[in-house]
Amino acid sequence: MTPRRTSGRAAAADRLARADRSRTFPPLPARPGARGLFAESWWGSAWLDALETTALDSARLARGRTYARDGHVDTINVTPGRVVATVRGSRPRPYSADIRLRTLSDEEWDSLLEAIAAEPDHLTALLAKKLPRALAEGETPLLPGPGDLVPRCSCPDDGRPCKHAAALCFQVARLLDADPFVLMLIRGRGERELLDDLSRRNAARTADEVRAHTVAATPPPVHGQGPEARAAMPTVAPGPAVEAATGGRAAPGTSAPPGVLARVALADRPRPPLPPPLPAPPQPGRPPALPDGDGLPFDPAALEFLAADAAARAHACVSAAGPPSPGSVRPPVHSPFPSLPPWEDAIRLTATAHPTAGLTSTTRALYRDLATATGRTTTDVARSVAAWRQGGPEGLALLDTTWNPPAGDFDRARSALLAADLPSLRPRHNHLTAPDRGIQLRFGHDHRWYPYEAEPGTDDWWPTGPADPDPVGALTALLAR
Numbered sequence: 001m002t003p004r005r006t007s008g009r010a011a012a013a014d015r016l017a018r019a020d021r022s023r024t025f026p027p028l029p030a031r032p033g034a035r036g037l038f039a040e041s042w043w044g045s046a047w048l049d050a051l052e053t054t055a056l057d058s059a060r061l062a063r064g065r066t067y068a069r070d071g072h073v074d075t076i077n078v079t080p081g082r083v084v085a086t087v088r089g090s091r092p093r094p095y096s097a098d099i100r101l102r103t104l105s106d107e108e109w110d111s112l113l114e115a116i117a118a119e120p121d122h123l124t125a126l127l128a129k130k131l132p133r134a135l136a137e138g139e140t141p142l143l144p145g146p147g148d149l150v151p152r153c154s155c156p157d158d159g160r161p162c163k164h165a166a167a168l169c170f171q172v173a174r175l176l177d178a179d180p181f182v183l184m185l186i187r188g189r190g191e192r193e194l195l196d197d198l199s200r201r202n203a204a205r206t207a208d209e210v211r212a213h214t215v216a217a218t219p220p221p222v223h224g225q226g227p228e229a230r231a232a233m234p235t236v237a238p239g240p241a242v243e244a245a246t247g248g249r250a251a252p253g254t255s256a257p258p259g260v261l262a263r264v265a266l267a268d269r270p271r272p273p274l275p276p277p278l279p280a281p282p283q284p285g286r287p288p289a290l291p292d293g294d295g296l297p298f299d300p301a302a303l304e305f306l307a308a309d310a311a312a313r314a315h316a317c318v319s320a321a322g323p324p325s326p327g328s329v330r331p332p333v334h335s336p337f338p339s340l341p342p343w344e345d346a347i348r349l350t351a352t353a354h355p356t357a358g359l360t361s362t363t364r365a366l367y368r369d370l371a372t373a374t375g376r377t378t379t380d381v382a383r384s385v386a387a388w389r390q391g392g393p394e395g396l397a398l399l400d401t402t403w404n405p406p407a408g409d410f411d412r413a414r415s416a417l418l419a420a421d422l423p424s425l426r427p428r429h430n431h432l433t434a435p436d437r438g439i440q441l442r443f444g445h446d447h448r449w450y451p452y453e454a455e456p457g458t459d460d461w462w463p464t465g466p467a468d469p470d471p472v473g474a475l476t477a478l479l480a481r
Contacts, residue, residue: 048170055161072167094288108140181194364378420476
């Protein structure tokens with residue numbers, strides 16, 4: 001038997017349902033120096049009571065509260081039965097903390113939704129982002145009790161909870177303060193899903209009330225009246241309640257007004273202009289640090305670096321485009337990042353990953369991995385990175401290639417160096433070199449001078465210092481090192 005294919009409408013509904021059961025919140029702002037109760041609502045405080053009544057160490061709770069107030073909790077993801085976030089501690093890499101809570105069964109949800117539908121004030125309060133106490137503490141309790149919250153963390157601390165999981169729990173209380181539907185999601189249902197279900201239940205209740213009212217208002221048939229007499233009886237136009245309960249369809253025996261298509265009714269409606277685009281931020285943002293994990297199909301540090309590079313490139317493109325003039329068409333913008341061969345782009349990425357010149361264990365590992373992937377040595381990688389930091393693509397090109405500059409600036413450079421009472425350098429191609437002193441200047445196609453140095457008497461040249469359009473300035477800075 002061939003399985004039935006899912007229609008496009010059903011697939012879209014399924015995607016909406018999945019999206020409704022996952023909410024992601026950006027890091028909450030820090031509140032340094034705040035005192036008093038952490039949660040502002042009674043249900044937020046009840047959430048924290050469930051944590052504090054079973055905590056084994058009050059000191060860990062205090063440190064978790066401090067972590068939360070100081071903004072150590074990054075982006076928070078909420079799904080049915082689970083809240084996950086990365087929490088930055090004293091180490092460079094954050095830890096992954098999560099809080100688990102049992103979801104409600106279908107029977108419990110049915111009982112809870114019936115209680116909301118039976119009391120319109122409950123729904124009104126929820127839509128106003130308030131949680132009625134009678135609803136939360138009713139037959140189906142929404143809030144966790146002692147021992148219901150299960151904290152977990154990737155840190156080595158075996159406390160229950162550790163300070164990272166406690167910090168996450170404190171921040172969840174702030175989310176609950178702002179929106180009790182977050183609690184509903186943790187218990188298993190998304191906001192859109194709940195409101196749709198309540199809408200159906202309210203419509204069914206209204207229809208039942210209308211039918212009951214119609215039966216009560218219909219006079220009993222008079223003995224001896226046939227169908228002709230009943231047909232001659234006047235009909236009553238439906239009221240708003242009947243139209244709402246029947247979905248806008250007229251009841252039998254009534255005439256419905258002609259409808260108007262929405263696209264026709266809105267065809268001549270004036271549309272306001274789009275708002276102007278937001279200005280580009282002064283600096284590209286930095287992605288949050290990812291926690292370490294076992295068995296991941298990627299390196300967290302590499303993913304962080306690629307995300308930071310993508311943000312920097314996007315920021316440069318947006319900044320280069322600039323805001324369009326009023327009433328004009330934005331001209332095409334050329335990317336400030338030209339297409340590079342794989343080796344050059346790998347060097348660019350490596351040079352911008354850690355912009356400092358110092359070698360650390362992280363940069364050594366990065367150089368080693370790149371050398372293995374490209375079939376080169378770590379010395380080649382380190383030298384190329386130094387050349388890129390010195391002058392970008394041109395600095396990298398000068399590392400391995402020479403060229404013969406035309407007469408002009410290159411020839412006048414030797415005279416300028418002698419006039420400044422600087423050492424005499426021997427010309428060859430685009431290089432000016434003093435081998436016995438281990439110093440060299442390389443002239444680039446961009447008419448800048450790139451300083452190099454080596455051990456005297458060797459040919460192991462390394463880029464040293466920034467490029468300079470003035471040969472005197474480049475050599476003076478090189479000699480001053």
